Amino acid sequence: MKISVKWLGDYVALPPSVDELARKLTAAGLEIEGVERPGEGLRGVVVAQIRESVQHPNADKLSVTQVDIGGSALFQVVCGAKNFKVGDKVPLATVGAKLPNGMEIKQAALRGVDSFGMLCSAKELGITEDSSGLLILSPDAKLGIPIAEAIGLDDSVLEVNVTPNRPDALSHLGIAREVGVVTGAQLKVPQPKPAESGKPVAELVKVRIDAKERCSRYAARVVEGVTIQPSPQWMQDRLKACGVRAINNVVDVTNYVLLEYGQPLHAFDLDKVAGQEIIVRTAKPGEKLRTLDDKERTLDADDLVIADRDRAQALAGVMGGGDSEVTQGTKRIVIESAHFHGSGVRRSAKRYALHTEASHRFERGADLDAVLPALDRAAQLIAELSGGTVVPGRVDVQPEPLAPRRATLRYARVEKVLGVAVPEAEVRRILTALGFKSVEETQGQTTFEVPRARVDVEREEDLMEEVARVYGYDNIPARLPRGLETLAPEPLSMEAERRLRHALGGVGLSEVVNYSFVAPKSLEVLGGKEAPIALMNPLSVEQSVMRTSLLPGLLENLSRSVRHQVESVGIYETGRAYFRDAQGGQGMRPAAREVPRVAGLVWGLRGGGRSWTQKDSRVDFYDAKGAVEALLHALHVEGVAFTPAEAPAYHPRSCAQVALKDGTVLGHVGEVHPRVTKALGLPEGVFVFELDTDPLYAAARLVPQAAGLPKYPAVLRDLAVVVPLELRNEEVRRVILEVGAPLVEDALVFDVYTGKPIPEGKKNLAYALRYRSPERTLTDAEVTAAHQRIITEVNQRLGAALRA
Secondary structure (H helix, E strand, O other): OEEEHHHHOOOOOOOOOHHHHHHHHHHOOOEEEEEEOOOHHHOOEEEEEEEEEEEOOOOOOOEEEEEEOOOOOOEEEEEOOOOOOOOOEEEEEOOOOEOOOOOEOOOEEEOOEEEOOEEOEOOOOOOOOOOOOEOOOOOOOOOOOEHHHHOOOOOOEEEEEOOOOOHHHOOHHHHHHHHHHHHOOOOOOOOOOOOEOOOOHHHOOEEEEOOOOOEEEEEEEEEEOOOOOOOOHHHHHHHHHOOOOOOOHHHHHHHHHHHHHOOOEEEEEHHHOHHHEEEEEEOOOOOEEEEOOOOEEEOOOOOEEEEOOOOEEEEOOOEEEHHHOOOOOOOEEEEEEEEEOHHHHHHHHHHOOOOOHHHHHHHHOOOHHHHHHHHHHHHHHHHHHHOOEEOOOOEEEOOOOOOOOEEEEEHHHHHHHHOOOOOHHHHHHHHHHOOOEEEEEEOOEEEEEOOOOOOOOOOHHHHHHHHHHHHOHHHOOOOOOOOOOOOOOOOHHHHHHHHHHHHHHHOOOEEOOOOOEEOHHHHHOOOOOOOOOEOOOOOOHHHOEEOOOOHHHHHHHHHHHHHOOOOEEEEEEEEEEEEEOOOOOOOOOOOEEEEEEEEEEEEEEHHHOOOOOOOOOEOOHHHHHHHHHHHHHHOOOOOOEEEEOOOOOEEEEEEEEEEOOOOOEEEEEEEEOHHHHHHOOOOOOOEEEEEEHHHHHHHOOOOOOOOOOOOOOOEEEEEEEEEEOOOOHHHHHHHHHHHHOOOEEEEEEEEEEOOOOOOOOEEEEEEEEEEOOOOOOOOHHHHHHHHHHHHHHHHHHHOOEEOO
16 A cells, blocks of 8 residues: 655644654554655756757757756856747756766756756656657746656555454545544544535436345546546646556546545446436346446446446446446536445456455455545536536435444553553543544443554454554563463373374374365275265365365375376374264364364385385285384284274275274275275375274373393293184184183283185184283193183183193
């Protein structure tokens, strides 16, 4: 946002220097990114009048002039331009001046004639590229004044970085209010009172708002008998300083008032408005509009338009239409001042790539209370500059008047929150100067009515932030923060996650972080039963739903790695999966059910790549299972069972369910189903795991627990049983430990054998049993008796036969 310091001075007394002004505004939260001083390079250049001009005696293309700068003597200057005449006022660069192009003016003799300065063109002054002749100034220019003052460059322009939450600062009056607050100067707001005559405005134009949810207010005034001509130089200079091109007196006034009040305006040629009726409605599907940039656009049904009886005439809050544009033949205009809702304006501006001064303000939140003052100000200026007449009255349509917000401030809390005692009188002064009105007073607190322009103020803390930035952050003393004597212990889940990361990193997996948004196809191919949550405004189709599994992200990581010819991939991710919740969003309940998970993936050559020791062996199921066992070991989670299972995303031949000893299912580990790898264009032999971490962390033993060394010796016995092929080791081991308790410490399978002489359909499982008593040394008889009970029970319960 460009702010003219000269213009700003119309509304408030300014600090002595521009640098001081910039420092105060920056300290108050309006960062000044830079200060432009266009007249700085024109020091020593003044307004001069040519009193005499004769041919140079020694050069046909040169003239010898006598110029007057308002003093007692004339200056002799040799000039090569031919576009002037005696009596013209032109820029004179005096001896010692240094022009913007680096030229330093010195007294010199040109072809034998002394020259005391140089008469300048616009290019030499750095104003335009015109170098065809001298810059001819206005006859009214005062002799001897700096040229910067004569051509309106005696100004400084502040480049203000206005954050999106402060649309109130997108105007000169908004910045002037801030200056008045931080300096204590009185704010001088224009009080427009246009002179009116003629028929009432209601007889000339009608306004109807059909899209009430998109337009809070629409006001209009009519000015008749206008003459379209260039606006005065002072207005052109101010617009130019703010980066706005001058067009004509009517359009320039609408831009001038926008920069003054921050309220966008638009002027229509009333004679081009069919039926002299303005309708605020949404566009019809396929409706056409030729905008002011002379492009015909096919409108969307979501667009808000300003239409007449027959067609759309403007894209509301963004840009006017060419069919009702103000031209040289315009005699009657209707001025629009409205309040459009920001979200709709933002969508239209984005849809057509039209970021305008108007859309910039409406998107952030324009001031509803500025609609009428800005309209009156524009009508008054247009009448003055065009010779027109303001028609009596305003059309002001406001479907549902909106009450201003209110916020209550408790003065006792100011010091507690800010850390500095601000006197109550100073708090009141600051908020009152910012436009907050006291509407209710009680003991120790005040309820303020929030100015409509302050869209960023909603609650008590916002009021205190206003006090802090104006009172000065530098005035808040540096103190150590108040806190507890002891720190709260770190949640056990954080330590559990830390150990999990270390464990997975220790087995060679690298951590990745993926988006929680995925493509619907990525979840469908995994065979998930629950419909994912769709995003209302996705970045792309590939990120249009919330993930119900961490696997799609890992599989995409693998796909990218394979495309880059990586030979081995080992990755993992911790994150959340998101599921629909029928009661989500009610009360304080989250909108979705979030499930924390950890997932991993291994593929390719074992050991990270080709190696003469590995012989190009590829990873398999046991690499993925080993990663799971590593994280279980790191968390000291015991009794976890891996049992064959079926899951849609996993290959039937290689899938295990991971469950705690109490039966809680953590997840699955196994090979990705060929259907999935084919659909996603992945290679075969991809192994993954995915576990819920909440029950995993709950079962973790993070506090070290130690036991003394056994006092009595163990007795080792082997047990070999022949069982059906489909019988799992865990079932046999569970019976052994159950029956052998409390003497059997552990039962470890050390051999699995099939083939002769084992019957077909059978397998041999060999276990190493360790017997021990904590109270005494076991006798051989006790061990033999316990061993026999185990053999008997295994035979009766599982049909297992002792191998001969």
